[in-house]
Amino acid sequence: MFDFTDEASGHEKCFMTIAQLPGFIDPKQVPSKKSPFSAILNQPFAHTAEVILPENVYTSIQASLDDELNKPQSARVFMCPSDLLEHEFFNAYIKSGNILMISEGRAGSDNVFTLHDGILKIELGREIFERTGLTGKPIRSGGRKHQKDRFLIELNLRLPSMLHGKKGFDRIVWAFKNVLNQSLAWLFCDLELTIGNQATKPITKHCPQMIDSDVLKSKLDRIHTPPLHGLVSNDMSEEDMQESCGSLSEWIAMVQLGSPRVSADDDVDPYLSRYRVPGADAASTMDLISLKWHGLISAKWIMQLFLCLLPSSAWFVLSTSALGKQAVEGRDGFTIAAAPNIYSSVASRANDREASESNNRYAICWEFVGATAIEK
Known part of the structure; x- marks a missing residue:
């Protein structure tokens, strides 16, 4: 009878960007206008930061993380x-x-x-x-x-x-x-x-x-991990690309929640859960490490963490949750998945060949925004 509510306040959006990461990044001159760096810098107030990466990768970079990265205070x-x-x-x-x-x-x-x-x-x-x-x-x-x-x-x-x-x-x-x-x-x-x-x-x-904000380290044993090689390519339709990246985002969320559905030993009855890891036929089983920090965490510290993770040759996931500063259209956080070979570019057929960009690293960035205004 009375219009007391804002229709737009019930809508949420996720902005996804696929970007090639530079081969060299000067910590004093970070490309602030390019994703995923812009997503990190545009979120000055965060209360949680989490990194998920393979255990063997964490073992190789643990010393550098301890030496170069102070815990947020x-x-x-x-x-x-x-x-x-x-x-x-x-x-x-x-x-x-x-x-x-x-x-x-x-x-x-x-x-x-x-x-x-x-x-x-x-x-x-x-x-x-x-x-x-x-x-x-x-x-x-x-x-x-x-x-x-x-x-x-x-x-x-x-x-x-x-x-x-x-x-x-x-x-x-x-x-x-x-x-x-x-x-x-x-x-x-x-x-x-x-x-x-x-x-x-x-x-x-x-x-x-x-x-x-001491780091909380958790070991995730025998996780069914989807293949990231060629996850997206330039010959994909927009719908296929959204579905592929959306499936990866769902898998990341389930790993963060500790869901048994992503465990390689999961034997749940298909009648109760029909979830399957994306690319299950080509998925591999590996041990993962989750690193989590809680507290008031600045964008400057998260950027330092991101730059410390980039030299690793394998994939990693960095996600943050923002402190709510706006009732409407506020930024809720972001998730960044970085890996080599995640994006493949197919050359024009006139050349009759395919150009592989295996030496390049790409990142998929999901930015989560709260209730957003609807254009009328």
Whole structure:
């Protein structure tokens, strides 16, 4: 009778990209606009990262992972928004440093703060937004379509005008002290953790509870693994390519869940489950290793993990789950499957030959996006 819901809030999408990986990647100049690197960098807040790879490959790269990759560290602190603008904290972490922060609260209903690359985003309800006196824009919240109930304020705190004593900055200070003055629980991550003495950092006055994201290693014995050689090719139709990649994505999800259906020793009655590993006739049995990290994990750390895995000659899967920052159209995470020979290119028939690209490595990237607007 009444249209209280947003029809688009029930839709989810998965964007799939197949890309050739460069032969050499400079860690200081990562190709940020090309998949799968763009998928990693576009997700600054993650709470889980998982890697799945063959056990023999993990044995060969374990030492390099331990030496080159520090475990992700974060902290839980209680702070008022005004504490972000205190001289010592503001100068050390925002103006000259680089941190990630995300407050408690559920997007779409609560006041939510996020800080990334010096940009502070604040999601508020209409009443509180109007009281702050700050400039913002209406956003969708999954509720009534034509009623603007939620607003987003974006503040670039690294602009030269963002200084104490400036008129625009003093308006923000006033709003934080008089309207947005509630103490909140935050997750805090210093992206330049190795610089300076941590005991003297400004965050220590807020009594942070440190969170060490130790790796959780699990061995997956005798997993029925589909063949990746020639999984997709340029002579495939779009429907066949989607089906082939979708079957691989389903297999990855079942391995992550620890489903017995992917075990080589599984003997379930076909009446109860008709699932078969894709390419079961050519599938092989191997022991896999799952590496999983939990906590506030930055895109910078995930990129370092990805670059550490690339030199291995075999396949691997990297997936992350994002912390929800948007009630509608939010990024939920991604999965990257990288392997040699995963894509085969067939030359034109005029040449009467086939061109094999066996020396090239390709990656299939699935980006998962929450409820997305429908074009009408």
